[in-house]
Amino acid sequence: MSKIELQHIDKYYGDNHVLRDVNLTIADGDFMTLLGPSGCGKTTTLRVISGLEKPQNGIMLMDGKVMVDAKEAFYEAPSKRNLNLVFQSYALWPHMTAYENVAFGLKIKRLSRKEIEERVMSALQKMRIEEYRDRYPNELSGGQQQRVAIARAIATSPKLLLLDEPLSNLDARLRIDMRAELKRLHRETGTTIIYVTHDQVEALTMSTKIALFKEGEIAQVGTPLDLYTNPIDLEAADFIGNPRINFIEGTAFYDGNEMRVLSELGEYHFVKERIKEEEEFPKNTEFPCVLGIRPEMVEIEGENSGRKHSIEATVYASQPAGSETLITLTVGKEELLAIEIGLNEYDINQKVFVVLHPSRMNVYNKETGRLIKFASSKRIKPAG
Amino acid sequence: MAKGKPPKIKQAFSWTRLKNQSLNVIGNPFNIIVLFSLILLFCLIVIPLLTMIGTTFTVAKAELRNISGANIGDFTLFYWKYLLASPLTNAILWEPLLHSLLIGAFVTLISVPLGALLAWLMVRTDIPGKKLLGMLIIIPYMIPSWCKALSWLAVFRNSTSGSLGLLTGLGVNIPDWLAYGPFAIICVMSLHYYAFSYIMVSGSLRSINSELEEMGEIQGANKVQILKSITLPLVLPAILSAAIMTISKSIGSYGVAANLGNRISYYVLATRMKEFINDSPKGVGYAMSILMILLASGTIFANQKLVGVRKSYATIGGKGTRSNLMHIGRAKYVLLVLIAVFLFAAMVMPTFVLVMESFQIYTGGGYGLSNLSLYAWIGTLDTAPLESYAYNGIFRNTEFMRALLNTVKLSLIASVITAFCGQFFGYISTRGRGKWYGKLTEQLVFIPYLMPGVAFSAIYFAMFSQPRLGGIIPSLYGTFMLILLTSIVKHFPFASRSGSANMMQINVELEEAADIAGASFWRRIRSIVIPLAKNGFISGFMLVFISIAKELDLIAILMTPANYTLSFLAFEYSKSLMPQCADAIAIVILLFILVCYRIANLFGADIGKSWG
Numbered sequence: 001m002s003k004i005e006l007q008h009i010d011k012y013y014g015d016n017h018v019l020r021d022v023n024l025t026i027a028d029g030d031f032m033t034l035l036g037p038s039g040c041g042k043t044t045t046l047r048v049i050s051g052l053e054k055p056q057n058g059i060m061l062m063d064g065k066v067m068v069d070a071k072e073a074f075y076e077a078p079s080k081r082n083l084n085l086v087f088q089s090y091a092l093w094p095h096m097t098a099y100e101n102v103a104f105g106l107k108i109k110r111l112s113r114k115e116i117e118e119r120v121m122s123a124l125q126k127m128r129i130e131e132y133r134d135r136y137p138n139e140l141s142g143g144q145q146q147r148v149a150i151a152r153a154i155a156t157s158p159k160l161l162l163l164d165e166p167l168s169n170l171d172a173r174l175r176i177d178m179r180a181e182l183k184r185l186h187r188e189t190g191t192t193i194i195y196v197t198h199d200q201v202e203a204l205t206m207s208t209k210i211a212l213f214k215e216g217e218i219a220q221v222g223t224p225l226d227l228y229t230n231p232i233d234l235e236a237a238d239f240i241g242n243p244r245i246n247f248i249e250g251t252a253f254y255d256g257n258e259m260r261v262l263s264e265l266g267e268y269h270f271v272k273e274r275i276k277e278e279e280e281f282p283k284n285t286e287f288p289c290v291l292g293i294r295p296e297m298v299e300i301e302g303e304n305s306g307r308k309h310s311i312e313a314t315v316y317a318s319q320p321a322g323s324e325t326l327i328t329l330t331v332g333k334e335e336l337l338a339i340e341i342g343l344n345e346y347d348i349n350q351k352v353f354v355v356l357h358p359s360r361m362n363v364y365n366k367e368t369g370r371l372i373k374f375a376s377s378k379r380i381k382p383a384g
Numbered sequence: 385m386a387k388g389k390p391p392k393i394k395q396a397f398s399w400t401r402l403k404n405q406s407l408n409v410i411g412n413p414f415n416i417i418v419l420f421s422l423i424l425l426f427c428l429i430v431i432p433l434l435t436m437i438g439t440t441f442t443v444a445k446a447e448l449r450n451i452s453g454a455n456i457g458d459f460t461l462f463y464w465k466y467l468l469a470s471p472l473t474n475a476i477l478w479e480p481l482l483h484s485l486l487i488g489a490f491v492t493l494i495s496v497p498l499g500a501l502l503a504w505l506m507v508r509t510d511i512p513g514k515k516l517l518g519m520l521i522i523i524p525y526m527i528p529s530w531c532k533a534l535s536w537l538a539v540f541r542n543s544t545s546g547s548l549g550l551l552t553g554l555g556v557n558i559p560d561w562l563a564y565g566p567f568a569i570i571c572v573m574s575l576h577y578y579a580f581s582y583i584m585v586s587g588s589l590r591s592i593n594s595e596l597e598e599m600g601e602i603q604g605a606n607k608v609q610i611l612k613s614i615t616l617p618l619v620l621p622a623i624l625s626a627a628i629m630t631i632s633k634s635i636g637s638y639g640v641a642a643n644l645g646n647r648i649s650y651y652v653l654a655t656r657m658k659e660f661i662n663d664s665p666k667g668v669g670y671a672m673s674i675l676m677i678l679l680a681s682g683t684i685f686a687n688q689k690l691v692g693v694r695k696s697y698a699t700i701g702g703k704g705t706r707s708n709l710m711h712i713g714r715a716k717y718v719l720l721v722l723i724a725v726f727l728f729a730a731m732v733m734p735t736f737v738l739v740m741e742s743f744q745i746y747t748g749g750g751y752g753l754s755n756l757s758l759y760a761w762i763g764t765l766d767t768a769p770l771e772s773y774a775y776n777g778i779f780r781n782t783e784f785m786r787a788l789l790n791t792v793k794l795s796l797i798a799s800v801i802t803a804f805c806g807q808f809f810g811y812i813s814t815r816g817r818g819k820w821y822g823k824l825t826e827q828l829v830f831i832p833y834l835m836p837g838v839a840f841s842a843i844y845f846a847m848f849s850q851p852r853l854g855g856i857i858p859s860l861y862g863t864f865m866l867i868l869l870t871s872i873v874k875h876f877p878f879a880s881r882s883g884s885a886n887m888m889q890i891n892v893e894l895e896e897a898a899d900i901a902g903a904s905f906w907r908r909i910r911s912i913v914i915p916l917a918k919n920g921f922i923s924g925f926m927l928v929f930i931s932i933a934k935e936l937d938l939i940a941i942l943m944t945p946a947n948y949t950l951s952f953l954a955f956e957y958s959k960s961l962m963p964q965c966a967d968a969i970a971i972v973i974l975l976f977i978l979v980c981y982r983i984a985n986l987f988g989a990d991i992g993k994s995w996g
Contacts, residue, residue: 052896073404079902091893095915104911105901156901
């Protein structure tokens with residue numbers, strides 16, 4: 001169990017500035033996910049934490065103890081940081097059996113034979129692969145190899161467990177199983193986990209916190225709910241959430257008291273409490289903005305029930321997928337994607353009414369792309 | 385990821401920082417190994433090369449009387465003038481150079497199309513008996529080229545050499561131009577290097593997805609059109625590459641040209657150079673070896689410049705191992721017969737004649753029982769059937785026994801050291817990929833590859849035939865040490881290439897995982913790298929071992945009687961009146977090499993990766 005602090009970390013590969021002034025605190029017991037598209041620096045951050053990469057600038061602390069101080073050229077050896085890493089490729093040693101793979105680190109620590117045996121078996125049992133102990137990695141399936149890799153990482157009871165895209169080599173079904181497995185593992189061991197992925201579903205379902213990376217910088221840190229309801233900028237909003245968020249262009253006006261937003265969807269008023277006033281945007285003058293509306297926040301009604309913020313729309317296409325239905329609508333010139341649970345049938349060009357929830361909308365300054373109006377994360381009462 | 389120069393941060397001077405930095409460098413054994421390797425490579429490759437270049441500009445003792453008023457060690461252009469602008473230039477430079485180029489050109493013209501055609505037939509068509517043929521076709525590449533020269537002599541020798549060959553013995557009048565000189569050299573070398581083209585082109589052909597050809601068929605192209613506009617352009621880079629390498633190799637080759645040319649005073653660059661180095665002025669020989677190195681490395685660079693970039697597309701569609709064979713109908717039987725005849729004439733027959741000659745009393749005296757004896761193998765002089773016999777049969781001959789011992793000792797020690805260094809160099813260049821030391825190691829290690837064997841040994845001869853460093857390194861001339869050192873360094877490129885390929889297969893993450901588990905550098909090498917590198921190491925070792933065992937070009941200059949190896953002894957004996965013993969030695973080496981290849985094969989070694 002440990003707390004990790006990264007302060008002003010810079011990492012260059014030649015002229016390539018891979019990490020730019022990364023500051024991040026990971027609290028004890030967190031399941032922190034580093035999320036972002038490939039090449040954004042998340043794996044490099046993980047490797048800096050593990051000690052496999054040496055940053056050119058910055059300080060890293062674990063439980064207040066200095067692990068990296070670039071200014072003094074001090075880099076603690078990876079093995080002295082009391083952490084373990086699961087590689088994307090698993091990096092299982094092909095010439096050792098599952099048992100030997102898991103036992104290697106314990107042997108290095110010169111534990112007694114009996115203790116090694118106990119610890120290895122406990123790790124294998126935890127990952128439910130004890131019957132494969134004598135198999136070589138190439139005799140195991142991808143999912144089993146994954147489990148051996150995780151067992152190897154937890155056998156030494158590290159204070160910190162690092163996982164580098166561990167599920168990306170698994171097929172879709174196994175991935176869901178392993179997500180549950182990892183979440184349980186986190187709960188049972190209480191170990192701090194840092195998890196790297198580009199898959200936002202993994203990030204949202206498993207983590208207690210997410211750090212969103214963008215071109216070597218941390219764009220946003222928060223709980224999954226924070227990131228989902230209030231992505232910090234248009235890119236983040238676009239990246240997180242599947243199906244993707246609807247962007248509707250409009251014009252905004254803020255008089256210091258209330259923000260008015262005019263778009264194809266009509267006019268909305270937002271109170272001062274929900275406005276991020278410190279963000280840069282013009283005051284007392286009209287400026288272009290973008291509304292962000294999550295597909296599940298678009299409620300479709302067959303007839304106008306007369307609810308507030310109900311507008312007429314036309315069905316452009318509908319894609320029933322069993323458990324859910326995706327409906328593409330047009331409102332004026334704008335396109336709007338909605339999602340409904342269950343199988344629903346709509347005809348093409350059918351007229352419907354959509355109810356929108358202004359409190360759950362995000363507003364972005366079009367010029368800077370930054371969030372200027374928070375959405376509430378309160379549950380919306382279902383219609384009816 | 386955005387680009388940007390790392391900001392120059394003005395660091396305040398700090399003792400802790402300095403201490404930590406030094407600890408980081410010294411505390412990591414990898415850095416020490418890199419440093420050690422770089423120093424080693426620099427001392428073994430760069431310094432000898434520079435020393436030899438220097439030697440060609442320095443007055444040596446032997447030339448004191450030729451250069452008036454000069455002292456030993458003075459700067460002089462004497463040697464270069466002697467070579468490039470003297471009345472002798474024509475005889476010692478232009479003529480051998482012309483001969484070398486002529487041989488190179490003809491060998492390439494014959495062996496490359498031959499090898500490419502065979503490759504196409506074996507990979508792309510439905511010719512029967514592929515497994516056997518495929519093996520037989522590359523056997524010539526395993527046999528040292530000087531053995532083939534001996535076979536050639538066994539068939540074509542005429543009275544010019546004293547002992548007759550098969551055909552002369554049968555009463556056929558063999559003129560000198562057929563038995564010796566350019567024609568013979570070109571034939572023998574072509575029969576050696578076609579296998580090189582075969583290996584390169586068939587590798588390239590195998591990497592082409594047959595879907596590319598099938599698409600052509602769907603578009604309506606016939607077989608000739610497909611061959612001409614799809615297959616050929618795709619393998620053209622490999623063919624070009626094979627051609628350039630063949631030129632480079634045949635220009636640098638010594639053994640064949642010496643065996644078949646010297647007796648009628650037909651000289652190429654390599655043989656002429658050896659004359660100068662063994663006699664004098666040595667400086668001229670060194671200057672010639674510099675020219676040879678420039679010539680050989682020039683062609684290799686040309687290869688990389690011309691073909692290197694384009695070569696990449698030869699492997700496009702490499703995923704498709706599925707390949708549908710082209711049906712060539714009846715033609716396949718005709719071609720099969722032609723290949724069989726070729727293999728018989730080029731390999732089976734000469735080898736047979738070579739083997740039989742080792743049992744003959746009179747060479748060229750036919751195979752009647754009365755002319756056969758085991759003398760060349762186990763006879764002693766007191767039971768010699770002929771008075772002209774100069775030595776015992778090889779197994780009773782102390783010279784042979786000593787040469788056998790020398791060969792085994794040399795091959796074994798040199799290949800163990802070379803293979804071991806090769807793995808380390810490979811480790812450094814793969815782990816340092818993209819870093820300066822990785823690149824530098826790769827480049828330094830590559831240098832010996834640019835030099836023909838004779839020229840390379842000339843460098844070592846120049847460097848170590850006199851005491852260096854004020855006597856700290858004594859003169860190594862005539863010592864086993866010098867031959868060992870030369871053999872080791874010359875095989876660095878090959879060994880480190882196989883080492884790199886080997887290390888490439890070991891994912892860095894496997895080591896990082898051990899690092900995190902707390903394994904020290906040496907522990908990682910011991911528990912992770914060595915177990916995983918074992919097979920690659922053994923196959924790399926075997927290929928170096930074979931290559932050194934059959935080496936003649938590389939050691940010819942350095943030989944003194946006490947150090948004779950089997951190849952050189954066979955070479956010496958073949959010049960005598962008793963070629964039977966040379967034949968017997970060649971057969972011993974042949975068997976030895978074939979057995980070694982078989983063993984190497986068991987460890988997954990690929991003959992295609994060896995150097996002929």
